Amino acid sequence: MDALLLVSFGGPEGPDDVMPFLENVTRGRNVPRARLAEVAEHYHHFGGVSPINGHCRALKAELERLVDVPVYWGNRNWAPFLTDTVAEMAADGVTRATAFVTSAYSGYSSSGQYQEDLDRAVAAVPGAPEITKIPPYCLEPGFVGAFTEAAKAALAELPGARLVFTAHSVPLAQPGRPDYEAELHEVARRVHAASGARGGFDLVYQSRSGPPSQPWLEPDVLDHLAKLASDGTDAVALVPIGFVSDHMEVLFDLDVEARDRAADLGVRLVRAATPGTALAPLARDLYARHAKP
Structure with missing residues (x-):
């Protein structure tokens, strides 16, 4: 069977x-x-x-x-x-x-x-x-398409927002990290191109858990929000392309920590949905x- x-x-x-x-x-x-x-x-x-x-x-x-x-x-x-x-x-x-x-x-x-x-x-x-x-x-049309629709919905909620794609950070020395990083860049590129967003986009990372002495993928989403604010960006749509569903890292690191940081910086923020079912x-x-x- x-x-x-x-x-x-x-x-x-x-x-x-x-x-x-x-x-x-x-x-x-x-x-x-x-x-x-x-x-x-x-x-x-x-x-x-x-x-x-x-x-x-x-x-x-x-x-x-x-x-x-x-x-x-x-x-x-x-x-x-x-x-x-x-x-x-x-x-x-x-x-x-x-x-x-x-x-x-x-x-x-x-x-x-x-x-x-x-x-x-x-x-x-x-x-x-x-x-x-x-x-x-991750490069299947059904996966990219699900995040494209989520990004479009986020942009409809906050027109003109800059797309910032997020994924779980990993150590630079982790086996397979170059492939992981390359795939994330390609998914972000495809979703951005299909979303109709104006301007550029960014790929950032979240939820790192290793010791400070260990290099991990960067930039961190919270640090990047501060940089965007200093550059004059006032609206951001976070698209968590690294997550199939709303893990705790999405709920806390984005919906709590990133939202609070954006509010402190005066940046309007919306978070795109994960695909789920x-x-x-x-x-x-x-x-x-x-x-x-």
Whole structure:
């Protein structure tokens, strides 16, 4: 039996989940407890609930309408854990599955780490199905088109705004970082060209978490807002092209921190929507393309 497997990052669904979730995410990285407590407050600002699991439930439900095979869902860092989902698939008699990951880009943290997690889950489950991961899909027309529509809606809300595209920063030394960076630039270029925006655009980064001594992709979105304000820009539309759905990094780093910084600078700010379930048709088409006959 074949299946479609939705794979995501995972997120807490209540205050008691927050610290165990963050410990899962950072296991083996020697992140100071004080830093975890600081990040935990971002989640507590929203009741300890990340939006990502709700997004995955909605995307799963939409995919179940669009494909004629069972749809499963497993996370890297929180329930439903990927290994548990693979065990469920094996018990249900699934022999082959195609994995759609809610991370669209190349690079280790965006793609390679998910492949490692899939490999570990398969190795841990007796009789696990053969699982094929769909390659990075950020340059697919369905992905670019979803963000183009979101950018157009943001510009309609704030006409004349400068488009500023955002993505999660990664260390410069991370494997695959050049491909990740190049893909982000190309998505930003395509969305800007199709959006009808006047003037130029910028690609900036957010949510870095490494030590200050470690070089990461820059500029940071907050620093860039200050630069734009000093250059006379008074209206900005943030387009989070690095995120398939409203992760906590989108809600806190953009909707709270960036919005507050813009207000302090006297810059009008609007944030474009992430695609969410609008990517279901793309996931369906990618499944059809990559599922083994």
